[in-house]
Amino acid sequence: MSSIKEKFNQISPSEFFYSNRDLAGFSNPTRSLYTAVREFVENALDACDQKGILPDVHLTIKAVDPDKPDPKPYILTVKDNGPGVDAKHIPLAFGTVLYGSKFGLKQARGMFGLGATMAILYGQITTNKPVIVKSSTDAKIQNQFEILLDIQKNKPVIQKHTTKEISKKGLSVSICLEGDYSKAGNKIRDYVYETSLITPYATITFDDPKGQKFHHPRFVKEIPPPPTIIRPHPHGIDVERIRRMIVESQFEIPTIDDLMIEKVRKDLGLSKQNLSFTAIMTKAKKKWKNLSRQVRVVIALLSFLKMDFEKLSKIRIEDLDVPNKKLHYWDFGDSQSKTVDMDPESQYYKQLTNTVQGEPLTTFLTKRFQRVGPTTAVKFAEFAKFKPEKRMGTLTNQELVNLSDSLQKFDDFMAPDSSCLAPLGEEPLEKGIKKFFNPDFTAVVQRPASAYSGFPFIVEMGIAYGGDIKSGGPHVYRYANRIPLLYDEGSDVVLKVVNDTDWGRYKVKGDPPFIIVSHICSTRIPYKTAGKENVADRQEIERELRLALQFLSRKLAAFMSKKGQAEMAKKRANLYAKYIPMIAEFCTELAGKKKEPNYKKILEGLEPVEVKTEKTVKEEKPIESK
Amino acid sequence: MKASEKKAKEISKKAKEKQKTILESLKSHGAKIYEDLENGQFPKFSIPSRSVGNIVYDKKLRQYILGNSTALRSAKNSAQLRSFTQLMWLAFFANRLTQEKKSSTLRDVYYSSQAFAIEFDDQSESDNIIVDLEAVTSRPREDFHIFPEERSSIFGDLNIEYTIPGYEGKKMNLSNHPDGYSIGPSLTTAELVDTSAEIVIAIEKGGLFTRFVEEQVDKKFKSIIINTGGQAPRSTRTLLKRLHDEMGLPVIILTDGDVYGEHIAMVIKSGSANAAHLRELTVPDAKWVGVWATDIEKYKLPTIPMTESDIKRCYDLQKDPRYESGIWKKELQVFLRLKRKAELEAFAKYGLTNITDKYLPQKLELAKSL
Numbered sequence: 001m002s003s004i005k006e007k008f009n010q011i012s013p014s015e016f017f018y019s020n021r022d023l024a025g026f027s028n029p030t031r032s033l034y035t036a037v038r039e040f041v042e043n044a045l046d047a048c049d050q051k052g053i054l055p056d057v058h059l060t061i062k063a064v065d066p067d068k069p070d071p072k073p074y075i076l077t078v079k080d081n082g083p084g085v086d087a088k089h090i091p092l093a094f095g096t097v098l099y100g101s102k103f104g105l106k107q108a109r110g111m112f113g114l115g116a117t118m119a120i121l122y123g124q125i126t127t128n129k130p131v132i133v134k135s136s137t138d139a140k141i142q143n144q145f146e147i148l149l150d151i152q153k154n155k156p157v158i159q160k161h162t163t164k165e166i167s168k169k170g171l172s173v174s175i176c177l178e179g180d181y182s183k184a185g186n187k188i189r190d191y192v193y194e195t196s197l198i199t200p201y202a203t204i205t206f207d208d209p210k211g212q213k214f215h216h217p218r219f220v221k222e223i224p225p226p227p228t229i230i231r232p233h234p235h236g237i238d239v240e241r242i243r244r245m246i247v248e249s250q251f252e253i254p255t256i257d258d259l260m261i262e263k264v265r266k267d268l269g270l271s272k273q274n275l276s277f278t279a280i281m282t283k284a285k286k287k288w289k290n291l292s293r294q295v296r297v298v299i300a301l302l303s304f305l306k307m308d309f310e311k312l313s314k315i316r317i318e319d320l321d322v323p324n325k326k327l328h329y330w331d332f333g334d335s336q337s338k339t340v341d342m343d344p345e346s347q348y349y350k351q352l353t354n355t356v357q358g359e360p361l362t363t364f365l366t367k368r369f370q371r372v373g374p375t376t377a378v379k380f381a382e383f384a385k386f387k388p389e390k391r392m393g394t395l396t397n398q399e400l401v402n403l404s405d406s407l408q409k410f411d412d413f414m415a416p417d418s419s420c421l422a423p424l425g426e427e428p429l430e431k432g433i434k435k436f437f438n439p440d441f442t443a444v445v446q447r448p449a450s451a452y453s454g455f456p457f458i459v460e461m462g463i464a465y466g467g468d469i470k471s472g473g474p475h476v477y478r479y480a481n482r483i484p485l486l487y488d489e490g491s492d493v494v495l496k497v498v499n500d501t502d503w504g505r506y507k508v509k510g511d512p513p514f515i516i517v518s519h520i521c522s523t524r525i526p527y528k529t530a531g532k533e534n535v536a537d538r539q540e541i542e543r544e545l546r547l548a549l550q551f552l553s554r555k556l557a558a559f560m561s562k563k564g565q566a567e568m569a570k571k572r573a574n575l576y577a578k579y580i581p582m583i584a585e586f587c588t589e590l591a592g593k594k595k596e597p598n599y600k601k602i603l604e605g606l607e608p609v610e611v612k613t614e615k616t617v618k619e620e621k622p623i624e625s626k
Numbered sequence: 627m628k629a630s631e632k633k634a635k636e637i638s639k640k641a642k643e644k645q646k647t648i649l650e651s652l653k654s655h656g657a658k659i660y661e662d663l664e665n666g667q668f669p670k671f672s673i674p675s676r677s678v679g680n681i682v683y684d685k686k687l688r689q690y691i692l693g694n695s696t697a698l699r700s701a702k703n704s705a706q707l708r709s710f711t712q713l714m715w716l717a718f719f720a721n722r723l724t725q726e727k728k729s730s731t732l733r734d735v736y737y738s739s740q741a742f743a744i745e746f747d748d749q750s751e752s753d754n755i756i757v758d759l760e761a762v763t764s765r766p767r768e769d770f771h772i773f774p775e776e777r778s779s780i781f782g783d784l785n786i787e788y789t790i791p792g793y794e795g796k797k798m799n800l801s802n803h804p805d806g807y808s809i810g811p812s813l814t815t816a817e818l819v820d821t822s823a824e825i826v827i828a829i830e831k832g833g834l835f836t837r838f839v840e841e842q843v844d845k846k847f848k849s850i851i852i853n854t855g856g857q858a859p860r861s862t863r864t865l866l867k868r869l870h871d872e873m874g875l876p877v878i879i880l881t882d883g884d885v886y887g888e889h890i891a892m893v894i895k896s897g898s899a900n901a902a903h904l905r906e907l908t909v910p911d912a913k914w915v916g917v918w919a920t921d922i923e924k925y926k927l928p929t930i931p932m933t934e935s936d937i938k939r940c941y942d943l944q945k946d947p948r949y950e951s952g953i954w955k956k957e958l959q960v961f962l963r964l965k966r967k968a969e970l971e972a973f974a975k976y977g978l979t980n981i982t983d984k985y986l987p988q989k990l991e992l993a994k995s996l
């Protein structure tokens with residue numbers, strides 16, 4: 001699929017996270033073992049998702065010394081069939097924190113660039129063993145690394161690097177860490193089980209330290225479309241993000257090096273010719289329409305410098321002083337700084353100022369945001385009281401604030417495009433719920449995409465009742481970007497919404513056997529901590545959750561009342577079947593008769609009622625399985 | 627044939643006739659249900675409504691009776707199905723009891739039901755169904771050989787002849803045993819042969835009953851003494867009625883000097899709202915002679931203060947039409963004014979026999995003018 005190399009960015013040192021490892025879910029041997037499993041499994045699934053590969057993930061936990069009591073060292077290995085990581089990126093990806101390929105605006109399980117490294121760090125701190133990473137990106141060569149981390153310097157130290165021939169792509173990572181499986185086992189098994197519900201297209205195998213195998217084969221053959229990087233939605237974006245976008249959008253004066261000059265000559269068709277300044281300018285004017293922006297900027301600069309290519313290669317542009325109409329450059333030949341005046345009437349002057357002052361507002365909006373077309377952009381400019389052609393680089397601080405406010409208030413932007421997210425989809429979700437719980441009733445819903453703080457999100461939810469579900473519900477299965485959330489339940493927004501629901505209103509009473517599966521997908525899940533366990537209650541997300549739950553609850557209520565009616569009719573029929581024969585018996589003796597009256601006619605008369613209720617239940621099935 | 631034999635035959639003939647009509651009534655109800663079922667219909671019957679709105683006071687009968695509204699009970703109504711079946715069983719059970727001339731108590735009924743897989747949650751539920759049967763047939767449960775456990779007692783010169791199986795024709799004089807005779811099924815169904823008594827004295831308390839026997843009130847005042855044991859059970863009221871109606875004896879009632887005593891007398895006289903569906907339990911001519919509220923002042927009896935619930939009971943009874951006139955109204959008012967009450971035993975202040983020596987004669991005298 002996409003062959004674009006993931007872009008790796010490095011942001012900040014490990015030490016901060018070493019002292020804050022509780023936040024990342026590495027507080028004790030139990031929690032740490034669980035978190036480490038999560039981080040590696042999620043990385044494996046992320047990698048496969050992004051390349052559209054049906055994941056095969058194999059998780060193994062083995063005690064180093066099985067006879068020791070917990071907590072004790074375990075070897076944790078997670079192997080996948082994903083794209084692998086390039087040999088040159090492996091030390092950084094697994095040996096530094098805040099180094100990842102997922103910072104861009106797209107849905108992924110990982111987002112901080114520290115998960116794997118934190119696990120590795122924790123392993124190293126508790127057992128002093130290196131991480132072993134084996135990766136093949138081409139199904140031919142496998143690179144094997146043994147890496148230790150230099151915590152102070154946020155730097156990987158490669159202990160060993162070997163290669164060997166192999167026939168399969170994929171990555172395997174193995175660490176030794178202090179853990180407590182007797183305590184974490186339940187959570188880890190739950191995690192694997194719940195992950196297979198929300199990742200029905202993945203096969204996940206878990207070999208546990210006690211020799212038990214948990215195999216969850218895929219039951220959906222299509223992988224949801226891989227997520228793509230997207231532009232932000234204008235709603236809820238903040239001043240800081242606009243400021244950063246402007247910085248990114250401002251055109252820089254290109255560095256005029258040999259490469260650049262080569263390009264200009266090629267574009268003008270002058271690769272082999274050494275023309276004079278005036279000849280170059282004439283040629284450029286002729287070809288102007290077909291020139292790229294960068295080349296145009298170079299020509300504009302040249303128009304004031306009045307040089308040929310030969311001379312141009314011996315200078316460096318120092319500053320473009322638009323207000324004072326001066327162009328400063330360094331002349332390598334004379335080894336001194338020089339200045340030329342720029343004629344503000346010249347068309348080239350305009351070219352240069354445009355470059356420095358950035359795009360017009362409307363262009364900025366249509367190019368940098370999703371869901372903004374030219375018409376909407378103009379309408380918005382009017383709404384926000386800006387000139388449509390207002391240059392982004394010339395906005396004052398106050399204007400920036402106004403712009404940000406207006407972006408949030410303007411109602412005519414279309415809802416965020418859901419194709420940029422990767423929800424599971426109603427069908428696979430329902431299939432999963434049915435397979436896992438074999439329920440009497442299932443309903444699922446995918447809400448339309450919405451946005452908070454410029455990040456799009458989608459809520460998917462399913463509800464199921466009866467079947468194999470144990471009573472005492474609602475049991476809530478929380479997911480965010482296909483990650484099951486098992487810890488810190490108390491403070492989660494989904495649970496808040498579920499707990500606020502008065503189930504009696506939906507005819508769900510007593511100790512009901514029912515479950516709720518909630519999945520929030522977003523380019524940025526607002527987790528409360530880096531441990532990625534609970535979702536903060538953003539108003540927009542809470543609202544979508546409520547709407548989804550209401551929709552499903554109403555469906556459940558309809559099912560419950562039908563079920564209630566059917567049960568009532570059945571109960572009534574049972575009552576008749578029990579009591580009518582007794583009445584017959586007693587009245588026979590009372591009336592002094594020998595033979596009992598033929599009461600069967602009455603009971604048979606009831607039959608249609610029973611048959612009818614059964615039919616309604618059956619008819620209900622296809623409706624539920626919409 | 628000896629006269630006594632002839633009498634015995636007559637008696638058993640009478641009893642048989644009564645039994646026959648009861649059995650007929652049960653049979654006709656059963657036959658209707660049978661017919662409904664045979665016709666493929668849900669069986670149903672109507673029953674006089676016993677809801678508060680349908681209980682009215684009949685001035686002519688001087689008792690509470692049920693009004694005209696009836697309720698339809700249908701086996702089709704699944705909410706009624708259970709109680710419908712319970713009632714059918716009870717009729718079936720009563721039919722057997724009557725046929726076999728066996729008696730049983732309310733509690734017996736409750737337990738017997740379990741042999742037939744008829745579930746009653748508790749005895750109050752089965753008691754309630756028994757009242758249903760009474761209402762449908764307009765006959766007291768005693769007619770179906772179902773009796774309460776409570777027993778009251780009787781003493782005095784009264785000859786009776788038993789009608790119950792095994793004792794038919796057997797005679798008894800009720801002054802032979804000084805503890806008195808307990809009033810149970812055999813006594814209530816016995817034939818009342820003759821008596822030398824001229825009055826029936828019903829008294830609320832066992833203690834006073836014993837004193838009356840000891841003091842030979844029966845002889846001194848030519849009376850039959852009955853201990854009602856508090857609120858008179860139905861069997862006792864039936865017997866009182868029969869003594870009045872069949873033997874022509876006036877009935878006077880002596881109770882404690884409080885609102886409950888006053889009401890005990892009233893129930894003997896004109897029944898209770900609970901038994902509005904039955905009409906053979908009242909002695910409208912019975913007279914309450916004491917202890918009145920006015921007696922408390924007149925005889926300067928030692929008193930105890932009335933409780934909250936005593937006072938509330940006074941106000942409740944004031945709403946009852948039977949308390950709208952005469953001594954009933956007057957005494958209630960005095961009780962409310964005094965806010966004090968006195969027991970029969972209070973006369974012991976003037977000596978143990980004061981009640982029989984002084985009070986009773988005065989009251990008997992007074993009763994003539996009531």
Ligand SMILES: Nc1ncnc2c1ncn2[C@@H]1O[C@H](COP(=O)(O)OP(=O)(O)OP(=O)(O)O)[C@@H](O)[C@H]1O
Nearest residue numbers: 043044047093100101110111112113114115116117
């Ligand atoms: N199994 C794998 N296959 C391919 N690439 C991987 C694999 N595991 C990790 N990577 C790469 O290594 C990077 C670092 O992983 P890490 O878990 O530290 O950060 P993350 O997943 O981006 O964010 P988070 O901290 O939220 O987990 C990832 O962004 C990914 O590019």
Ligand SMILES: [Mg+2]
Nearest residue numbers: 043110115116
């Ligand atoms: Mg990760």
